[in-house]
Structures are given as C-alpha cells and as structure tokens.
Amino acid sequence: DAGVTQSPTHLIKTRGQQVTLRCSPKSGHDTVSWYQQALGQGPQFIFQYYEEEERQRGNFPDRFSGHQFPNYSSELNVNALLLGDSALYLCASSFEGEQYFGPGTRLTVT
Amino acid sequence: DAKTTQPNSMESNEEEPVHLPCNHSTISGTDYIHWYRQLPSQGPEYVIHGLTSNVNNRMASLAIAEDRKSSTLILHRATLRDAAVYYCILSRADQTGANNLFFGTGTRLTVIP
Numbered sequence: 001d002a003g004v005t006q007s008p009t010h011l012i013k014t015r016g017q018q019v020t021l022r023c024s025p026k027s028g029h030d031t032v033s034w035y036q037q038a039l040g041q042g043p044q045f046i047f048q049y050y051e052e053e054e055r056q057r058g059n060f061p062d063r064f065s066g067h068q069f070p071n072y073s074s075e076l077n078v079n080a081l082l083l084g085d086s087a088l089y090l091c092a093s094s095f096e097g098e099q100y101f102g103p104g105t106r107l108t109v110t
Numbered sequence: 111d112a113k114t115t116q117p118n119s120m121e122s123n124e125e126e127p128v129h130l131p132c133n134h135s136t137i138s139g140t141d142y143i144h145w146y147r148q149l150p151s152q153g154p155e156y157v158i159h160g161l162t163s164n165v166n167n168r169m170a171s172l173a174i175a176e177d178r179k180s181s182t183l184i185l186h187r188a189t190l191r192d193a194a195v196y197y198c199i200l201s202r203a204d205q206t207g208a209n210n211l212f213f214g215t216g217t218r219l220t221v222i223p
Contacts, residue, residue: 004153033210033211035213041215042195042197042213042214042215042216043154043211043213044213045210045211045212045213048210056210058210090153090154092153092154092211098144098156098159099156099211100156101153101154101155102153103151103152103153104153
C-alpha cells in the first residue's frame with residue numbers, strides 16, 4: 001500500500017495564475033481532506049470531500065475549490081494566486097477513523 | 111472550534127520518558143482528543159486518540175484527566191526519531207459526519223542524545 005500520495009512535490013507559480021494539486025488516498029479510504037500549512041504554523045483545514053461532494057469547509061475564500069473523482073482521488077484548485085498562498089498543501093484520507101496524511105505539495109508564489 | 115493549549119517547546123533526554131501536556135478547558139462531551147505529530151519535512155502522523163479513558167498503543171499512552179479538561183501524551187522512552195512537533199487536537203463529528211482536525215501550533219519536542 002503506497003499510502004497517501006500527492007503530486008507534484010514542489011511547484012512555483014506567479015501571482016494571478018491558477019494551480020491544481022492532486023491527491024490519491026490510501027487504499028480503502030473514501031474521504032479526502034485538504035489542509036494548508038504556512039511556515040511555522042500548524043495545518044489549517046480547507047475542505048473535505050466525501051462521495052464526490054464537499055462535505056465541510058474551513059475559513060478559506062472561494063478561490064479555493066476542489067473535486068473528488070469516483071476512484072476517491074481528489075484535486076485542489078486555487079485561482080488568482082496571491083503571495084500569501086505560498087505554503088505546504090497537505091492531503092489526508094480517512095475511512096471512519098484517523099486521518100492519514102500525504103507528504104504535501106510545496107507551493108511557492110512569486 | 112474547541113481550543114487546546116500546549117507549551118511551545120519541550121526537551122527530553124534520549125531513552126527517558128516524556129510527558130507532553132495539553133489543556134482543553136472548553137472541551138464538550140462529544141469531543142475526542144487526538145494527538146498527531148509532524149516530523150521534519152513530512153505530513154502529520156497519527157499518534158493516538160481517546161474520549162474518556164486512558165489509552166495505550168505501540169507508539170504512546172494517552173492519559174486523560176477525570177474532568178477531561180486536560181490530557182497528557184506519554185512517550186515511554188524517547189528516541190531521536192521522536193523529535194517532532196506534537197499537536198493536541200479536539201474533534202467531533204458534525205451533522206454531515208465530517209470529523210475534521212483543527213490544529214494549533216503544537217509543541218516542538220527536542221530529544222537530546
């Protein structure tokens with residue numbers, strides 16, 4: 001079992017651009033959550049997907065959107081990138097239990 | 111979201127026990143207490159969780175106060191690989207069934223050889 005995988009590992013974008021990050025959950029997991037972790041801070045919850053729908057959302061603007069596919073994999077999209085969006089983006093999967101995190105995607109906005 | 115309070119940092123000598131405290135005075139009856147840790151350059155890793163009774167697993171023990179307003183994560187013999195940021199988190203399922211984690215800033219544990 002490969003666990004939770006995320007791609008890409010690192011990404012550099014320019015202000016105003018759009019970015020898509022991808023996540024494959026651990027085998028057997030049907031729920032995917034996304035978190036943003038700024039340098040020196042704890043992860044902040046963005047949203048959670050279950051049965052291909054957004055089930056819960058944290059305090060993030062509509063520029064942050066997502067999608068879950070029938071195979072439970074997920075994408076996080078961020079539009080109109082700001083310098084403050086530079087962070088580690090973490091994906092976590094779960095199935096009625098604790099969350100398993102991937103290694104994250106490091107996004108740098110210049 | 112219910113808040114937890116943890117010391118910013120702690121140190122421990124290798125092979126000695128470590129007690130990481132967490133205060134959660136506003137905990138509600140349905141809140142679970144979770145502990146995750148994050149090693150350098152990795153995503154958070156589940157350590158342990160509990161509701162009311164003390165819990166043990168292969169990684170650690172969780173001691174929960176009788177009034178549930180505080181808890182302590184116990185690492186029985188710290189190793190250099192235990193150096194990480196430890197997060198104490200309260201979570202409860204909402205009406206949709208979502209049970210997400212709201213992290214604080216955690217405790218940075220340094221293990222001294």
